[in-house]
Every structure is written in structure tokens, then in C-alpha cells.
Amino acid sequence: VTATVHDTAERRLRDAGQRYTSQRRSLVDLLARSGHPLTLPDILRSRRQLKQSSVYRNLADLEHAGVVRRVMTDEEHGRYELAEELTGHHHHLVCARCGTMRDVDVPDDVERSLDRSLDRIAGRAGFASVSHRLDLIGLCADCAATA
Ligand SMILES: [Zn+2]
Ligand SMILES: [Zn+2]
Numbered sequence: 217v218t219a220t221v222h223d224t225a226e227r228r229l230r231d232a233g234q235r236y237t238s239q240r241r242s243l244v245d246l247l248a249r250s251g252h253p254l255t256l257p258d259i260l261r262s263r264r265q266l267k268q269s270s271v272y273r274n275l276a277d278l279e280h281a282g283v284v285r286r287v288m289t290d291e292e293h294g295r296y297e298l299a300e301e302l303t304g305h306h307h308h309l310v311c312a313r314c315g316t317m318r319d320v321d322v323p324d325d326v327e328r329s330l331d332r333s334l335d336r337i338a339g340r341a342g343f344a345s346v347s348h349r350l351d352l353i354g355l356c357a358d359c360a361a362t363a
Contacts, residue, residue: 217248221302225283232281239266240274244283244298252318253287253295253308291315307349311356313363320352 225244226236246262247254259275260268275296278284283302286294289310295317297303305327309318322330330348338346355363 217245221248221298224302225278228281228283229278232277234277234281237274239270240278242266243271243274243278244302247284247296247298248303250297252316253289253297255291255295256293259296287317289315289317307352309352309354309356311359312353313355313359316356316358318356 222236222241222244225240229236229240242263243259246259250258256268256272256275259271260266263271275284279286279296282299284296285299287297287308288294297319300306303319304321306319306321309320311317330350331346334348335346338344354360
């Protein structure tokens with residue numbers, strides 16, 4: 217995990233009037249290493265020494281400060297990942313059967329042409345400064361093998 221990630225996290229928390237405690241740092245570390253959005257149970261499994269209530273509260277504080285983003289899924293609870301300012305813009309591959317989620321980068325030229333088309337579409341509805349979130353839904357390799 218690069219120092220930049222922690223610097224940005226610390227700055228955002230400070231702007232929100234919060235401290236970058238060791239527990240918050242450890243959560244940012246976990247999310248940065250994971251390579252895909254994590255569920256609360258995933259996080260608790262990797263951080264057994266932390267209490268569920270304080271993990272939940274710290275994630276909410278990190279989300280409020282713009283360090284962490286909650287990813288909406290079809291599952292009962294959302295998943296957590298670092299905000300794009302910390303990780304870079306990316307998309308998610310989602311398995312329609314088991315819910316597995318993975319980060320995926322789209323080539324720059326595809327992103328550029330996506331942005332152009334989406335800007336045009338949103339512009340017609342009067343929207344400016346448009347960004348996008350785009351999930352790719354399919355069957356993961358494991359599920360495809362047993363389909
Ligand atoms: Zn699957
Ligand atoms: Zn994109």
C-alpha cells in the first residue's frame with residue numbers, strides 16, 4: 217500500500233475533523249490490498265482482533281470522510297472499497313450467481329469513448345460534470361464451470 221493512499225486518507229479525515237487512528241489505518245490497508253470490494257463479514261474475518269461495532273462505526277466515519285465508498289450489490293449488505301481518488305477509476309465484474317466481485321480496468325480509449333457518449337446522453341437531460349459507475353454482470357469462472 218503506497219504512502220499516497222494513507223496521506224490522502226489522513227487528509228480527508230482531518231478535513232472531516234477526524235483522526236487517522238491505527239484501526240482506521242488498518243481498515244484502509246485491508247481494502248487497499250484486497251483488489252475487490254469486501255463485505256463486512258470479509259472484513260471481520262481478516263481483522264479478528266477488532267469488534268464488529270467499532271469496525272462498522274469506523275467504516276461509516278471513513279465513508280463520511282470520502283475515504284471509503286459503499287458499493288451497492290444485490291446482497292443484503294453492501295460491500296466496501298476505497299474511494300476512487302485513492303485507487304483510481306475502475307469497474308466491477310460481478311457474478312450473477314454467487315455475488316463474487318472483482319475490480320476490472322477498462323482500456324483508456326474505451327473509457328474516453330464511454331465518457332464522450334455518456335456526456336452526450338446526460339447532457340440531453342441537462343446534467344453536467346458526469347462520471348459513471350458501470351458493473352459487468354456475468355458468471356465467474358467457478359460458477360461457469362458448474363453451470
Ligand atoms: Zn460465481
Ligand atoms: Zn469507467
